[in-house]
Amino acid sequence: MKAIHAEVITIGDEILYGQITDTNTQWLSAALSQLGIKTIRKSSVGDRYSDIQSILKEASQRAQLVILTGGLGPTNDDITKKVLSDFLGKPLIQNDDVLRDVDYFFTSRGRVLSDINKLQAFIPQDAVALRNQYGTAPGMWAEHEQVIFISLPGVPYEMKGIMNDYGLPALKKHFKTPFIQHQIIRTAGIGESVLAEQIKDWEKALPHFITLAYLPSYGSVKLRLTGLSENLAIVEAEIKQQVKKLLPLLGDKYFYAAEDINLEVHIGNLLKATGKTIALAESCTGGYAQHLITSVPGCSAYFKGGIVSYSNEIKEQELGVPKSLLEQKGAVSPEVAEAMATGILKKFQTSYAIAITGIAGPDGGSVEKPVGMVCMAFASDSGQVVSKTVQFGKERDTNIKASAAVAMNLLRLGIEGKLS
Amino acid sequence: MKAIHAEVITIGDEILYGQITDTNTQWLSAALSQLGIKTIRKSSVGDRYSDIQSILKEASQRAQLVILTGGLGPTNDDITKKVLSDFLGKPLIQNDDVLRDVDYFFTSRGRVLSDINKLQAFIPQDAVALRNQYGTAPGMWAEHEQVIFISLPGVPYEMKGIMNDYGLPALKKHFKTPFIQHQIIRTAGIGESVLAEQIKDWEKALPHFITLAYLPSYGSVKLRLTGLSENLAIVEAEIKQQVKKLLPLLGDKYFYAAEDINLEVHIGNLLKATGKTIALAESCTGGYAQHLITSVPGCSAYFKGGIVSYSNEIKEQELGVPKSLLEQKGAVSPEVAEAMATGILKKFQTSYAIAITGIAGPDGGSVEKPVGMVCMAFASDSGQVVSKTVQFGKERDTNIKASAAVAMNLLRLGIEGKLS
Numbered sequence: 001m002k003a004i005h006a007e008v009i010t011i012g013d014e015i016l017y018g019q020i021t022d023t024n025t026q027w028l029s030a031a032l033s034q035l036g037i038k039t040i041r042k043s044s045v046g047d048r049y050s051d052i053q054s055i056l057k058e059a060s061q062r063a064q065l066v067i068l069t070g071g072l073g074p075t076n077d078d079i080t081k082k083v084l085s086d087f088l089g090k091p092l093i094q095n096d097d098v099l100r101d102v103d104y105f106f107t108s109r110g111r112v113l114s115d116i117n118k119l120q121a122f123i124p125q126d127a128v129a130l131r132n133q134y135g136t137a138p139g140m141w142a143e144h145e146q147v148i149f150i151s152l153p154g155v156p157y158e159m160k161g162i163m164n165d166y167g168l169p170a171l172k173k174h175f176k177t178p179f180i181q182h183q184i185i186r187t188a189g190i191g192e193s194v195l196a197e198q199i200k201d202w203e204k205a206l207p208h209f210i211t212l213a214y215l216p217s218y219g220s221v222k223l224r225l226t227g228l229s230e231n232l233a234i235v236e237a238e239i240k241q242q243v244k245k246l247l248p249l250l251g252d253k254y255f256y257a258a259e260d261i262n263l264e265v266h267i268g269n270l271l272k273a274t275g276k277t278i279a280l281a282e283s284c285t286g287g288y289a290q291h292l293i294t295s296v297p298g299c300s301a302y303f304k305g306g307i308v309s310y311s312n313e314i315k316e317q318e319l320g321v322p323k324s325l326l327e328q329k330g331a332v333s334p335e336v337a338e339a340m341a342t343g344i345l346k347k348f349q350t351s352y353a354i355a356i357t358g359i360a361g362p363d364g365g366s367v368e369k370p371v372g373m374v375c376m377a378f379a380s381d382s383g384q385v386v387s388k389t390v391q392f393g394k395e396r397d398t399n400i401k402a403s404a405a406v407a408m409n410l411l412r413l414g415i416e417g418k419l420s
Numbered sequence: 421m422k423a424i425h426a427e428v429i430t431i432g433d434e435i436l437y438g439q440i441t442d443t444n445t446q447w448l449s450a451a452l453s454q455l456g457i458k459t460i461r462k463s464s465v466g467d468r469y470s471d472i473q474s475i476l477k478e479a480s481q482r483a484q485l486v487i488l489t490g491g492l493g494p495t496n497d498d499i500t501k502k503v504l505s506d507f508l509g510k511p512l513i514q515n516d517d518v519l520r521d522v523d524y525f526f527t528s529r530g531r532v533l534s535d536i537n538k539l540q541a542f543i544p545q546d547a548v549a550l551r552n553q554y555g556t557a558p559g560m561w562a563e564h565e566q567v568i569f570i571s572l573p574g575v576p577y578e579m580k581g582i583m584n585d586y587g588l589p590a591l592k593k594h595f596k597t598p599f600i601q602h603q604i605i606r607t608a609g610i611g612e613s614v615l616a617e618q619i620k621d622w623e624k625a626l627p628h629f630i631t632l633a634y635l636p637s638y639g640s641v642k643l644r645l646t647g648l649s650e651n652l653a654i655v656e657a658e659i660k661q662q663v664k665k666l667l668p669l670l671g672d673k674y675f676y677a678a679e680d681i682n683l684e685v686h687i688g689n690l691l692k693a694t695g696k697t698i699a700l701a702e703s704c705t706g707g708y709a710q711h712l713i714t715s716v717p718g719c720s721a722y723f724k725g726g727i728v729s730y731s732n733e734i735k736e737q738e739l740g741v742p743k744s745l746l747e748q749k750g751a752v753s754p755e756v757a758e759a760m761a762t763g764i765l766k767k768f769q770t771s772y773a774i775a776i777t778g779i780a781g782p783d784g785g786s787v788e789k790p791v792g793m794v795c796m797a798f799a800s801d802s803g804q805v806v807s808k809t810v811q812f813g814k815e816r817d818t819n820i821k822a823s824a825a826v827a828m829n830l831l832r833l834g835i836e837g838k839l840s
Contacts, residue, residue: 015446015462016449016459016460016461016462017449017450017453017458017459018445018446018447018448018449018450018451018453018459019450019633021443021446022442022446023441025438025442025464026435026438026441026442027438028438029436029437029438030437030438030439031438032438033437033438039436039437039438040436040465040466040471041436041463041464041465041471041475042435042436042462042463042464043461043462043463043464044445044461044462044463045460045461046460051460051461055461058478182437182439191531192493192494192495193494193495193534193536193537194534196494196495196496196536197534197536203496211433211497212497213433213434213467213497214493214495214497215434215439215440216493216575224434224439226433226437280728282707285711285714286707286710286711286713286714286715286719286723287702287706287707287708287709287710287711287714287726287728288707288708288711288714289707290706290707290728291705291706291707291708291711291820293706294705294706294707294708294728294730294780294820295706295816295817295820297781297782297783297816298783299706299730300730300731303706303730304730304731304733304734305727305728305729305730305731305734305738306707306727306728307725307726307727307728307738308700308707308710308714308725308726308727308728309725310714310719310720310723310724310725311720311724311725313724314724314725314768318725318727348734360714361717362717363717363718370528372528372529390529391528391529391530392529393525393528393529393553393554394553395553395554395577395581396715396717397577397715398554398577400711400714400715
């Protein structure tokens with residue numbers, strides 16, 4: 001069977017020119033995908049009659065559902081409703097329910113209903129008004145040559161409110177939709193190309209109704225399996241089967257979660273479950289690794305704190321790194337990273353500690369220690385100390401974020417007892 | 421003169437399904453409009469050959485410039501390059517410069533160049549490679565029937581890097597765009613609407629060829645004056661005139677730079693010029709304020725380091741905050757913020773120090789100390805100690821970033837001697 005295809009269109013110059021961020025299309029396509037409706041294209045056009053008219057024509061030839069957001073305000077530059085009514089070949093007529101809504105919206109706020117606002121109550125003949133309890137512009141539902149058109153205001157909380165209240169339930173009822181099942185597999189410590197090489201036979205053997213996507217970010221690759229079928233049981237069973245085949249190929253050093261959680265959250269879960277605590281000592285990452293840890297709500301349960309020892313003086317004074325070691329091995333060395341980790345572990349009395357020292361760049365490198373060289377160490381109150389040295393590139397911000405990501409994975413492996 | 425018309429296309433199921441946020445199209449269309457190039461449509465399609473093929477055809481009939489992002493990875497689901505080469509009617513051939521880049525990218529990181537990665541070096545014949553110093557997938561520039569096609573990787577920092585390094589300068593040269601003169605005025609500590617009210621008469625009086633944009637970010641508003649004309653001298657002179665009128669209206673407590681530098685860079689310049697040093701003590705911001713400071717190259721000249729004292733135990737132990745004070749006033753109080761600031765100042769022996777303590781949320785608030793309440797303090801080795809309490813909202817990530825931004829401005833004002 002074929003999936004229901006949808007197109008999402010945002011209307012407004014401010015989005016087209018990059019003056020405001022469009023959050024509506026992401027929310028809409030995610031909501032549709034939950035209904036098993038597949039977004040096949042998203043478009044943004046400006047507030048021009050001909051542009052809106054042509055995207056309506058094009059989209060209605062490709063999809064069975066066309067959702068428009070924006071351009072429903074009462075001002076002159078908002079023309080979506082006019083274009084839509086011409087496209088449908090239906091005049092704009094006053095809708096009494098909407099007029100009551102708009103009237104109530106103003107009077108309940110002690111304001112007077114202006115003639116301009118009365119225009120909000122006009123919608124194309126035969127269209128269904130999707131009432132707006134959050135603002136004055138109603139949504140609209142219209143059918144035209146077997147295509148459903150939904151027009152929504154651009155203000156995100158009004159758009160979402162209308163869709164949650166009326167739009168999504170109506171879509172669920174109207175389309176006998178197939179089921180889309182997503183399964184996220186989170187990996188860390190393996191690059192996209194190596195990972196792809198490692199699972200390519202499995203990927204080739206996937207059934208036609210299951211697709212795979214690689215979603216890489218700093219130090220981690222997210223795998224997304226998407227199954228599409230009218231039989232939920234079949235998709236669920238098949239995805240479960242495929243995951244069972246996939247996990248052994250990944251190996252438990254790279255795989256860390258069969259749900260969409262980042263390493264910081266996963267680490268937090270591990271620590272909360274065991275009642276363990278952590279502290280961090282950072283040099284080149286300058287606090288960014290601790291920012292990742294503290295971006296997780298409730299992290300105070302396991303994160304005591306840390307030290308950013310940017311100068312050698314502070315590495316000695318606060319972390320007890322021996323001056324001799326700094327002089328012999330240099331601040332960027334596995335030995336100093338290990339001394340920093342054991343230093344913060346003892347000082348903050350935690351179960352685990354991570355330390356990071358490196359050359360973030362763009363300057364400060366040398367032949368034997370180029371920009372992008374970063375040393376990290378994991379230390380545990382059991383006495384285990386493991387260090388790791390990575391070579392990144394020349395770009396400072398990337399080096400900082402990539403180092404922190406790799407350090408998170410080192411911490412994860414240490415907590416999971418997978419370091420040796 | 422007629423504006424150059426552009427279309428921006430993002431490729432990838434993850435954006436279509438709403439699983440990741442597309443920040444690329446907003447950045448691109450904003451960057452293009454800075455060149456006087458007008459985005460007339462944005463589209464997102466999935467990783468399917470026919471969808472990419474048809475959007476390429478459509479866009480090239482409407483615009484003189486078509487920019488594609490995404491789908492350039494080495495894995496099977498990334499097919500943009502194949503579609504583009506077929507569309508251009510040019511076979512994919514190996515580009516030696518790119519091969520060297522990719523090879524260097526891996527070998528310099530002590531990794532082996534896999535066959536899959538070698539594929540990154542293939543681009544359509546006659547296309548110009550836009551070299552990628554931030555990743556392995558090169559950008560591409562091709563001309564076909566008077567339309568310019570630029571294909572870029574989807575990873576935002578790679579895409580932006582390539583466009584800043586090669587794409588935007590090349591576009592400026594290729595399309596004889598009118599002279600565009602920008603003047604940035606950086607302010608901090610004043611909200612957009614208050615600022616707009618304060619300068620509205622000046623704004624109204626701007627000549628037609630000068631436009632003003634308010635670019636707000638956490639705790640600061642960037643004003644961008646844009647002059648567009650065929651006569652460079654006229655624009656430059658007029659902008660200089662307008663800035664001279666504007667600055668007195670802003671006042672030197674809010675205005676801090678007539679160039680596009682953020683507070684961290686500005687603070688770094690002040691400290692380097694005076695040979696002063698800083699240290700930070702953070703609680704609720706969890707290292708993010710130090711990340712801002714250390715995002716500036718060369719910050720080791722003035723930043724000694726800091727402490728993330730997430731637990732009260734660490735606030736006492738490391739910063740010498742009296743237990744009694746923590747009990748009487750609570751960890752989130754101006755008094756504790758001041759004690760943290762003076763504590764880190766003494767311990768790290770710096771000229772200045774900043775401390776931040778608050779309730780980032782989403783939980784942990786109370787009636788008298790709600791989520792989003794944040795106390796900050798500035799301390800100087802001259803003995804000056806100034807604290808400031810701000811009430812933010814309920815969203816953790818926003819509270820962390822906004823607190824750090826306000827702290828940066830407190831530090832700036834302290835260094836500039838504008839606190840009292």
